[in-house]
Amino acid sequence: MTAFSSIPDYHKNLISSNTTCIDTVNYYLQQIEKYKHLNAFVEVYGAEALQKAKALDDKRKNGEPLKALHGVVIAIKDVICYDGHSVTAASKILEGFTSIYSATAVQRLLDDDAIIIGSCNCDEFAMGSTNENSAYGNVLNALDETKVPGGSSGGSAVAVQAGLCMASLGSDTGGSVRQPADFCGIIGLKPTYGRISRYGLIAYASSFDQIGIFSNTIIDAAILLKVMSASDDYDSTMLPSQTTLEIDDINTVSTATKKYKICYFKEALFHPSLDEEIKNTILSVLDKLKTEGHQVEAVDFDLLDYVVPAYYVLTTAEASSNLSRFDGIRFGYNTKVDIKDLTEYYKRSRSEGFGKEVQRRIMLGTFVLSAGYYDAYFSKAQQVRSMLVDKTKAVFADFDALILPTSPTTAFSFGEKTEDPIAMYLADIYTVFANLTGLPGISIPLFKHSNGMPFGLQIMTSKADELTLLQLSAYLMQHYKAYQPLNN
Numbered sequence: 001m002t003a004f005s006s007i008p009d010y011h012k013n014l015i016s017s018n019t020t021c022i023d024t025v026n027y028y029l030q031q032i033e034k035y036k037h038l039n040a041f042v043e044v045y046g047a048e049a050l051q052k053a054k055a056l057d058d059k060r061k062n063g064e065p066l067k068a069l070h071g072v073v074i075a076i077k078d079v080i081c082y083d084g085h086s087v088t089a090a091s092k093i094l095e096g097f098t099s100i101y102s103a104t105a106v107q108r109l110l111d112d113d114a115i116i117i118g119s120c121n122c123d124e125f126a127m128g129s130t131n132e133n134s135a136y137g138n139v140l141n142a143l144d145e146t147k148v149p150g151g152s153s154g155g156s157a158v159a160v161q162a163g164l165c166m167a168s169l170g171s172d173t174g175g176s177v178r179q180p181a182d183f184c185g186i187i188g189l190k191p192t193y194g195r196i197s198r199y200g201l202i203a204y205a206s207s208f209d210q211i212g213i214f215s216n217t218i219i220d221a222a223i224l225l226k227v228m229s230a231s232d233d234y235d236s237t238m239l240p241s242q243t244t245l246e247i248d249d250i251n252t253v254s255t256a257t258k259k260y261k262i263c264y265f266k267e268a269l270f271h272p273s274l275d276e277e278i279k280n281t282i283l284s285v286l287d288k289l290k291t292e293g294h295q296v297e298a299v300d301f302d303l304l305d306y307v308v309p310a311y312y313v314l315t316t317a318e319a320s321s322n323l324s325r326f327d328g329i330r331f332g333y334n335t336k337v338d339i340k341d342l343t344e345y346y347k348r349s350r351s352e353g354f355g356k357e358v359q360r361r362i363m364l365g366t367f368v369l370s371a372g373y374y375d376a377y378f379s380k381a382q383q384v385r386s387m388l389v390d391k392t393k394a395v396f397a398d399f400d401a402l403i404l405p406t407s408p409t410t411a412f413s414f415g416e417k418t419e420d421p422i423a424m425y426l427a428d429i430y431t432v433f434a435n436l437t438g439l440p441g442i443s444i445p446l447f448k449h450s451n452g453m454p455f456g457l458q459i460m461t462s463k464a465d466e467l468t469l470l471q472l473s474a475y476l477m478q479h480y481k482a483y484q485p486l487n488n
């Protein structure tokens with residue numbers, strides 16, 4: 001096949017018969033085999049991907065017009081249901097479980113003729129920042145195999161980073177798409193909460209979870225977003241229909257030349273945990289944007305130190321409820337020990353089936369919801385959440401976009417933070433804000449650190465304004481891109 005650069009370019013090559021879907025799928029299957037040691041995939045659907053490719057090649061021969069995702073090779077995180085395929089959330093507790101329906105997002109991809117090539121490794125139940133909490137073992141960062149790919153959607157990120165598919169889906173509850181994109185040097189988009197249906201996404205924290213997209217180009221992210229974002233009766237938290245995505249003409253994404261009103265939080269860029277080089281790079285980009293005629297201003301954000309605690313109180317509370325359904329009876333794994341008492345049976349199955357981090361979060365969530373502690377922790381965290389929402393309303397009344405780092409550092413080494421969960425949680429300082437407020441956020445791969453690893457820039461816009469988010473991203477990718485992601 002010809003080297004993949006973007007979906008529109010791939011479609012041109014298909015139309016001019018420079019390549020076929022079968023050649024393309026064969027190429028990716030070879031790549032997946034070659035990079036098997038990265039451990040990005042849990043399962044590869046080789047035979048059926050080839051079958052679908054053949055059907056699509058026949059469709060084109062018959063003169064049928066190409067749908068938006070015709071032949072686009074996509075991988076999905078192992079928390080997203082695909083009818084007839086196993087889904088395990090990288091957990092032993094779902095061992096051997098097969099989806100009995102497809103997530104709406106997956107169905108939309110299939111309806112638009114995408115080829116799903118496999119499911120990707122991740123942190124168990126999407127809980128983690130390094131992919132070190134997976135029942136399938138670590139995923140390696142393809143740029144430096146001693147480094148983590150980030151998490152929790154580490155496999156989906158590496159699948160795009162290492163050229164094992166054209167784009168992939170992850171889920172972002174507190175940064176799990178943007179942070180691995182940052183660590184791997186690719187694009188990671190978390191849409192507005194309610195933009196893409198959560199039906200068929202295994203729940204971690206339902207009021208935070210959102211399916212996100214990994215890609216190499218903004219235009220590809222825009223195309224996938226548009227396909228997946230129509231309303232869905234199966235998810236009552238979807239955005240109302242009047243906030244339909246305004247990407248009618250995908251080209252409006254890359255052609256905008258307006259002058260933006262951009263802000264940044266002083267407390268974020270001068271936070272002691274932020275790597276100096278990342279700080280200075282972002283400050284110099286902000287300076288340059290100003291000299292180009294964009295309005296750039298610092299805004300006070302005295303709530304920054306509350307975002308991580310609020311996130312971990314609220315998400316663990318929701319997780320403790322969501323994960324109660326995994327009882328060793330209805331799904332997947334159950335204990336083989338002969339136990340007669342039902343409560344003991346649940347306890348045993350759950351203790352054997354869930355990993356350490358998931359157990360920690362279930363217990364933390366149960367604690368913050370318990371009588372006597374509810375007001376001290378859960379209610380307080382909810383108050384913080386509503387203050388954050390008010391803050392974003394005030395900020396986006398005056399500005400088009402907010403610029404932040406994605407992560408305080410570049411990719412960690414394996415084991416660097418596993419013994420200290422608090423240090424691991426604190427590294428989510430820049431990403432959880434978008435989930436607490438439900439706003440869209442993206443990490444774009446602009447820079448390379450002197451330590452050799454990539455790092456990105458995070459942009460947030462107001463609720464449902466993915467158009468500005470993608471336009472500004474496309475602008476920055478065109479004008480500020482110094483780092484080239486790993487090529488096929």
Ligand code: GLN
Pocket residue numbers: 126127128129151152171172173174175176177204315428
């Ligand atoms: N690192 C965060 C956590 O461990 C984010 C997870 C996510 O977005 N799924 O909760």
